[in-house]
Amino acid sequence: MMRAVFSALSGALFGAGLLVSGMVDTVKVQGWLDVFGAWDPTLAFVMGGAILPMAIAWIVAERRKTSVLGTPIPAKPNQKLDTNLILGSAMFGAGWGLVGLCPGPALAASFLNGVSGLVFLVAMVAAMVATPALRRALTAIGDTAWTSAR
Amino acid sequence: MLEQDWIWGFVGGLMIGGAGALFLLMNGRIMGASGIIGGLVDGSGRSNWGERLAFLAGLVLFPPVLALLYGTVDTRLTDNVWLLIAAGLLVGFGTRIANGCTSGHGVCGISRLSWRGLAATIVYIVAGGVAVVAFRHLFGVI
Numbered sequence: 001m002m003r004a005v006f007s008a009l010s011g012a013l014f015g016a017g018l019l020v021s022g023m024v025d026t027v028k029v030q031g032w033l034d035v036f037g038a039w040d041p042t043l044a045f046v047m048g049g050a051i052l053p054m055a056i057a058w059i060v061a062e063r064r065k066t067s068v069l070g071t072p073i074p075a076k077p078n079q080k081l082d083t084n085l086i087l088g089s090a091m092f093g094a095g096w097g098l099v100g101l102c103p104g105p106a107l108a109a110s111f112l113n114g115v116s117g118l119v120f121l122v123a124m125v126a127a128m129v130a131t132p133a134l135r136r137a138l139t140a141i142g143d144t145a146w147t148s149a150r
Numbered sequence: 151m152l153e154q155d156w157i158w159g160f161v162g163g164l165m166i167g168g169a170g171a172l173f174l175l176m177n178g179r180i181m182g183a184s185g186i187i188g189g190l191v192d193g194s195g196r197s198n199w200g201e202r203l204a205f206l207a208g209l210v211l212f213p214p215v216l217a218l219l220y221g222t223v224d225t226r227l228t229d230n231v232w233l234l235i236a237a238g239l240l241v242g243f244g245t246r247i248a249n250g251c252t253s254g255h256g257v258c259g260i261s262r263l264s265w266r267g268l269a270a271t272i273v274y275i276v277a278g279g280v281a282v283v284a285f286r287h288l289f290g291v292i
Binding site: 042048054056074077084095108109126127 | 155160161167168169175176179184201202206224226233238245246247248253270274285
């Protein structure tokens with residue numbers, strides 16, 4: 001129960017931060033990505049502001065090993081760079097630039113973006129639901145190519 | 151006007167980082183928007199669905215309440231349906247394949263000095279820049 005309470009509080013504070021920082025303004029986000037237009041540096045200030053308290057939290061968390069509510073602090077994942085990380089990030093970035101929405105602000109502005117926002121959210125969630133199947137299909141194709149090549 | 155935007159950007163950033171810090175220190179969880187919703191809708195996060203749902207409830211429901219204080223919040227989102235669908239699919243597939251987005255890889259990853267987070271952030275910012283420059287200045291669509 002306490003986990004749900006603090007989870008909701010984190011979500012609310014995250015959403016408030018996205019609103020206050022102006023990150024729900026899609027044209028502003030695109031303005032930061034547009035290095036050949038009227039470049040808007042705001043997003044760099046948002047990132048800097050967000051990384052500061054988060055870096056302190058990591059230092060504290062890694063010393064404590066467990067969270068206040070007793071759950072383990074997630075271990076640092078394998079640091080190998082792989083195709084999924086690079087390819088997926090490239091796809092995500094392209095979509096982000098196209099309309100100026102990434103998952104956080106898209107969710108925070110669910111009730112502020114009108115019908116357009118819903119169209120984006122439905123497409124995004126549909127893709128998220130389909131990803132495990134796509135992953136399995138790609139692995140299957142990869143395996144066939146790999147075995148037939150041998 | 152721009153300088154004021156930077157200050158609000160920094161203040162909002164501190165709130166975003168504060169939210170991530172709260173989620174990590176209280177719940178022991180990484181605040182990644184795509185991972186929280188992705189794990190909920192594809193079933194991989196079944197073991198802690200309540201925590202995910204609570205986070206999303208806060209994230210979706212609080213900003214519109216706060217927006218009332220602002221009067222109107224214009225998000226200036228495009229109404230081009232094809233762009234919205236294409237972008238939604240790219241963001242959905244991309245973040246799940248890469249296992250993170252701006253909040254997970256960017257905010258939580260870089261602050262932990264994670265090379266994967268930094269690499270992902272560089273790639274999606276470059277890809278986003280290319281998309282904006284191409285579709286705005288070359289094709290004139292956005």
